[in-house]
Amino acid sequence: MFTGIVQATCKVINIETKAGLKTFEVALTPELTEGLVVGASVANNGVCLTVTQMRDNIVLFDVMEETLTVSNLGDLVAGDWVNIERSLKYGTEIGGHILSGHIHTQANVIEISHTDQHYNIHLGVEKKWMDYIFYKGFIGINGCSLTVGEVTKDSFWLHLIPETLHITNLSDLKVNGHVNIEIDSQTQVIVDTVAKIMAKQQAQTLDLSKQAD
Template sequence: MFTGIVQATCELVALEKRRGMHTLAVSLPAELREGLTLGASVANNGVCLTVTRVEDDRVFFDVMEETLTLTNLGTIAPGDQINIERSLTFGKEIGGHLLSGHVHCQAVVERVTDVGEQRDLHLRLPNEWMKYVLYKGFVAVNGCSLTVGEVFDDGFMLHLIPETLRLTNLKDAVAGTQLNIEIDSQTQTIVETVERVLAARQ
């Protein structure tokens, strides 16, 4: 489990592409490698990946074909910055909302607007996921726990404060950028429960 509070943006320093799988080598600072063991879970752009090897400051992750297709990890390249969060430790503060690290889909940035120090992102989302996106609700974007702004028929707005821009790779988003989306599990459960109840009454 994760909280959606990104701990660092870290560089993808190497990428090995094989049939049906890529291996990522990400350079993590010492504080994020402390206590990190093989088999540990780490969110990369919101995707829960398993540590397969640690060499000096490089941490390695294997990414399977389905994940490469569903998420933006299939299009990253060495030199790109990745949002990193270690898995939740019992007793730690939950500053965002609970995440599984299982990305549902990708959103496309339609427009980026700077409003003073704030930055607004207008995202377009596949239609089947829009029913789970509610004004002032939670959504995880590239692993960041964020509050939904205005909601449209085909997408929604994000209003990013300077601290979010400083700590995450959302500052690099431009029109056409694809961002990983994990829908809030509680919202999804409520919506689907209501749908089942209404369907049963018909």
């Protein structure tokens, strides 16, 4: 489990392609490697990955084909930077919202509006996921817990503060680039539950109507 509060952006030193997976070598900061062990979970751009090896501050992660396809990790090359968060510990302050590290889909960067007064990002996503994205709701973007801005039928806006841009890789985004999306789990459960109840009620109404005929 994670909080969506990115602790640092770290550099991908090397990517080794193997049968059915890729091994990522990421240079973590000394603070992030303290107490870290093989088998621990670390979020990379919001994707929960397992530590497979450690060489001083270089941490290795094996990433399977399915994860490479669903997330933007498949687009990374050596020299890129990823958002890093260690897994949640008992007693840790939760400043964002609970994230699982399981990416649902990717969003396309439609537009970036950057002035001295604001930094706004317009993201497009498949319509089926928009049922779970609400104005002022929570969403995970590359592992960052963020608040949703304006919403359309197939897109939404993010309004970022300087601190978020400073500590994450979101300031590196380009138009037509992609970000990892994790839908807020509580929102998804509520929406799906309401949809099931409404479908059941409609089916019951239809049955009663047929019986009346």
